[in-house]
Amino acid sequence: MVRPSLTPLYLSSVDNGVSASQLIKRLEDDVGYHIQNVMDCGNDRFKIIKGLSAAHEMEQKDFYEDPDATIKDLVLCSQGELPDRQTTPYFSMKGFFNNLQEQWQNQVHSSSRDTLQFGANFVYGEVLTSTSTLMDANPRLLKNLPDGFTISGTTQVSGRGRSGNVWVNPPGVLAVSTLMKLPLKSQDISPVSFVQYIATIAYIQAILTYGPGYENIPVRIKWPNDIYIMLPQYLGQVIPSNSTETTYAKIGGILVNTNIFNEEFHLVVGCGLNVSNAAPTTSVNLVIEEMNKRLGTKLQKVNNEHLLANFLAIFNSMFNRFKREGFEPFLPLYYKLWLHSDQIVHIHHKGNVRCKVTGITKDWGFLVAKEVDFQGRFTGQTFELQPDGNSFDMFKGLISKKQ
Numbered sequence: 190m191v192r193p194s195l196t197p198l199y200l201s202s203v204d205n206g207v208s209a210s211q212l213i214k215r216l217e218d219d220v221g222y223h224i225q226n227v228m229d230c231g232n233d234r235f236k237i238i239k240g241l242s243a244a245h246e247m248e249q250k251d252f253y254e255d256p257d258a259t260i261k262d263l264v265l266c267s268q269g270e271l272p273d274r275q276t277t278p279y280f281s282m283k284g285f286f287n288n289l290q291e292q293w294q295n296q297v298h299s300s301s302r303d304t305l306q307f308g309a310n311f312v313y314g315e316v317l318t319s320t321s322t323l324m325d326a327n328p329r330l331l332k333n334l335p336d337g338f339t340i341s342g343t344t345q346v347s348g349r350g351r352s353g354n355v356w357v358n359p360p361g362v363l364a365v366s367t368l369m370k371l372p373l374k375s376q377d378i379s380p381v382s383f384v385q386y387i388a389t390i391a392y393i394q395a396i397l398t399y400g401p402g403y404e405n406i407p408v409r410i411k412w413p414n415d416i417y418i419m420l421p422q423y424l425g426q427v428i429p430s431n432s433t434e435t436t437y438a439k440i441g442g443i444l445v446n447t448n449i450f451n452e453e454f455h456l457v458v459g460c461g462l463n464v465s466n467a468a469p470t471t472s473v474n475l476v477i478e479e480m481n482k483r484l485g486t487k488l489q490k491v492n493n494e495h496l497l498a499n500f501l502a503i504f505n506s507m508f509n510r511f512k513r514e515g516f517e518p519f520l521p522l523y524y525k526l527w528l529h530s531d532q533i534v535h536i537h538h539k540g541n542v543r544c545k546v547t548g549i550t551k552d553w554g555f556l557v558a559k560e561v562d563f564q565g566r567f568t569g570q571t572f573e574l575q576p577d578g579n580s581f582d583m584f585k586g587l588i589s590k591k592q
C-alpha cells in the first residue's frame with residue numbers, strides 16, 4: 190500500500206488562546222524545541238518550528254522507508270496569515286476560525302460564565318500520523334500545551350482506535366483531538382470517565398444543531414461512546430422497536446487518553462467522524478443526500494470547518510458545566526440519544542442471561558442490565574458492566590467480556 194507523505198502542520202491562535210509568541214516561548218523554554226527560521230508560504234510568511242512533532246518523526250520511521258520523503262515541520266501562522274486553499278485544499282483554516290468565533294458569540298450569550306477556549310490554539314495537518322499521538326507521545330509537550338489545544342487532520346496514517354484497534358482515516362473522516370485539563374479533585378463531583386460520554390453527546394449535538402432541519406438526522410449513541418447513523422435504505426420507514434439496532438451503522442468514535450501531571454488530569458480527547466466518505470458503511474453527508482431524495486428535505490451537506498467549530502464550542506460549554514455540576518444534568522440527553530432504551534441483551538459471560546438495559550450508573554457510567562423473563566418482568570439479578578471491560582455486539586444483542 191502506498192502511504193501518503195506527511196505534510197506540514199499549521200498552527201494558529203485566536204482570541205481566547207495563549208498568544209502565538211507565548212506559545213513559542215513555552216515550547217522553547219519548557220519543552221526544549223528549537224524554533225527556526227521563517228518560511229515563505231504563498232504570499233505569506235510563517236515561522237517553522239522544526240522538529241516540534243516528535244511523534245510525527247518517530248512514527249514516520251516505522252511507516253516510511255525514505256525519511257526524506259516526509260515533511261516534519263510545524264508552521265506557525267498568525268491570524269491574518271492563514272494558509273490558502275491551495276496549500277490546504279481539504280480544509281480552510283480561515284473558514285474554521287470564522288465559524289469558531291461565530292459559535293463563541295452564540296454560546297457566550299447563552300452562558301456568560303463560560304470560558305471558551307477549545308480550538309483557540311489550533312493545529313491542522315493535511316496528512317499526519319495521529320492527532321492524539323502528536324499530542325500525547327511527548328509528556329513534556331503535553332504538560333506545556335494550553336488547555337483546549339486542538340489538532341485536526343484530514344488523513345491520519347496511524348490513527349488509533351479504542352482497545353488498541355487501528356482507526357483507518359482517509360479523507361472524508363474528520364479527526365480531531367483536544368487537550369482538556371481537569372483538577373484531580375474534580376473527581377469528587379464526577380469521575381473523569383464521563384468525559385467520553387460528554388464528547389459523544391457533543392459530537393452528535395454538533396450535527397443536530399448544524400442548522401434548521403438537521404435535528405432530524407438519525408444519528409445516535411451506541412454505548413459507551415460510538416456514533417451511529419441510520420442506514421439510508423431505512424430512512425422514512427417505520428422500524429419495529431426490536432430491530433432498531435440492525436438499521437444503524439457506526440460512523441464515529443471517541444478515544445480518551447488520560448495523563449496526570451501537577452495534580453491535574455491531562456485528557457487527550459480524540460474524536461473521529463465519517464462526514465463524507467462512502468466507505469465502509471455510510472456517512473453523515475450520504476444520509477443527508479438520501480434524506481433529501483427520500484424525505485424531500487433540502488439540507489446542504491455539512492462542511493468540516495463548520496461542523497468542527499460547532500463541535501468544539503458545544504463540547505467546551507458542556508465541559509465547563511460538567512466541571513461545575515458533574516454528568517447528571519446530561520443524563521436525560523444521553524438517554525434520548527442512545528439506542529438502548531429497554532433493549533433486551535444476553536450477557537455471555539454470565540451464562541447468556543437474558544436482561545433488559547435500564548440505563549447507566551450515576552457514579553461510574555457502567556451499563557445497568559437487569560435479568561428479565563420473556564414477559565419483560567424483572568426476575569433477579571442486576572448487572573453493572575464497565576465500558577472498557579465489555580464489548581457490546583448490538584446486532585446480536587450480546588454483551589461479552591473483552592479478551
Ligand SMILES: O=C(O)CCCC[C@@H]1SC[C@@H]2NC(=O)N[C@@H]21
Pocket residue numbers: 319320321322345347348349350351352354356363364365366415441442443444458459460461462
Ligand atoms: O471507535 C473508536 O475506536 C475510537 C476512534 C477514535 C478515532 C479518533 S480520530 C482522532 C483521534 N486520533 C486518533 O488517532 N484517534 C482518535
